[in-house]
Amino acid sequence: MKEGHLFELTLFRQDGTPVLSDTGQPVGPIPVRVDFDAAREWARFQALRARDIGYQQVTVGGPEPIWDSAHGAPYVRAFSIGVTSNSHSMAVEFPNTYFWAAARVVSSGFVQKGWLEAGEVIRYLVTSHPVKPPSDQGVGARDRIRVRERAPTPEQRRDRSLDGFMGTARPCGDPADGDLPVFVAQAVLDEIARQTEEAGVLEAGAFLLGHLHRCPDSGQVFLNITDQIPAEHTRQELMKLSFTAETFDAARSGAKARGRGEMLAGWAHSHSWLQQQACKDCKKPKASCKADFFSEEDVHVHRTAFLKAFSVALVASRSPCSELTWAMFGWKLGMVQRRGFYVTPNNHTNKTGEER
């Protein structure tokens, strides 16, 4: 879990000039604490997608800087994470945009100090240095717990033909080549739409259940969302939906009690506040206001509870001037991004939720 490299960010203004401190000196590289877990999980899943191996056989390494080809160390162009199994090894490369969240934290500090204006566009340079792992010497409470990292429980994958799904599915959003194909049953969308309607202007939540499959013909891995369960024990507000420990408790036990081997493959929530706060565009002909965005709070929920690389999030958006619209978000290169998906007709699953 401990990194072998320290990563630093140097911030610049949009025109490339350095950020100056109170003394008028350029602010040097700032060491940053970077959350590499999403990158590791993404790398692990790419190994699973590339070869028919389970998580148990895979070892995931730490981030290794890839130096800028023109300037060399310590200037970082990208970083890689290695994944090894008994018989194969691969390295997954991540762009420097992965450091954007860390750069945002640094820039917020600069704004507070008055070194940058709020809302100012910044650029950043990534550098790195090798560091020794921290010593285990200590007397704190944490030092009394001894920990051994374990591989996550492997997902159960069922063999299904991808062509069989593609043949009856319709695209929603813009499914991109190379992305994990994700299928959602129309019945799932219908149920979430009903729950969204029932919640009025408040946000409503749900958990998505499904299975990972590998196509025996193409070898491609894909996700099929077959059902949903409403999120219980939440606090619903106009522009906020709070998940509690009881929410996750109920979802996990609810999925297990169904006895169908489904995974918690993602979550959904609605944005209906436009229903109450009709915008000026709603008065225009052919207006179609949408609130199908994924906020920074939503990213935090996804990072905290849906770290698995295949996990997806649906956003149902309602406004007075448009029908219910859908957007899906999911992991790509360890970052949450908008993505497309496919809708399957209701007859693709039977009444017990089993796939045909």
Add this chain to the structure above:
Amino acid sequence: MGTPVDEKVGSLTVEVSDVSGAKVVEADVPSDFSVAEMIKSMVGELELPVNDDAGNPVAYRAHLESQGRQLLPSERCGDILQREKQDKITLEPDNVDAG
């Protein structure tokens, strides 16, 4: 069977994971630890988010699979964890807000 690592109080071996199941560790927890102490340590070991985007702290609760319940912060690990069988604990975030 729990592996004793602390000569005075002993310890119990548990499997701890985050709610997604993506991060899993096996931990030897001192039996005199409270659940609150265990959660604090394991959140650090699993490197789970401790603040939300606005800087507000994220609280976690421990769900013990064998008993199908959330543990109280004041409970003592030695009183609730099994010695003869490895327990599974899931750390569930208690206050994450979607926007």
